[in-house]
Each structure stands twice: as structure tokens, then as C-alpha cells.
Amino acid sequence: MTCLFNEICKLRMKKLAIVFILLILILQYNIWFSAGGVRSIEQLEQNIAEQKKENEQLRAQNKQLRGEIEALRNNPELLEEIAREKLGLIKPNEKFYRIIPEENQ
Numbered sequence: 001m002t003c004l005f006n007e008i009c010k011l012r013m014k015k016l017a018i019v020f021i022l023l024i025l026i027l028q029y030n031i032w033f034s035a036g037g038v039r040s041i042e043q044l045e046q047n048i049a050e051q052k053k054e055n056e057q058l059r060a061q062n063k064q065l066r067g068e069i070e071a072l073r074n075n076p077e078l079l080e081e082i083a084r085e086k087l088g089l090i091k092p093n094e095k096f097y098r099i100i101p102e103e104n105q
Contacts, residue, residue, distance in 0.1 A: 032038050072079050083089040090096045 030037060034040075072082070088096070
């Protein structure tokens, strides 16, 4: 009887070991490949790093633009120069001459 009992126990232990191994494999798959797994977390961390870099670049650009705005507010000559160059504005009773260079033929 003990021999038969030992064989049944061994068979049950093998089945139990297989179940545990399958359970561990399923859990490992979820850890590595699921939506909340290691790979998706690494991708999210990379996205966060890229976004922080872009944010820093935009902060620097904003700082530069604020400086330009401040310069235009405090320096009327600079504002006039930009209005003349970029917008082609002239003062009243002022004549504007544009010289167009000849093309080399």
C-alpha cells in the first residue's frame, strides 16, 4: 500500500510542479510583455525623457522671445528698424527707393 501511495504522491507532485512552472511562466510573460510590463515602462521612461528635452528647448526659446519682446518695448529705434526692414514701412512724406541688382548673364 505504501508503494502505491508513494507513486500517487510522486504523480501529484509532478503535476503540481508543472502547474507551478506554468504559473511562473505566465507571470513572467506578464511582467515582460504586457501593457504594464517592463518594456512598456522603459518606453514610457524614454518618452518622458524626450518630452523633458523638448520642454527645455521650448523654455529656452521662450526666454529668447521674451528678451526680444522686452527689447522691442524699450527701444523704439529697434522697433522702427524692424518695421522698415521686414514690413517695408516708411514715415509720412518719406520716399522709398528699392534698388534691384542686375542679374549676371
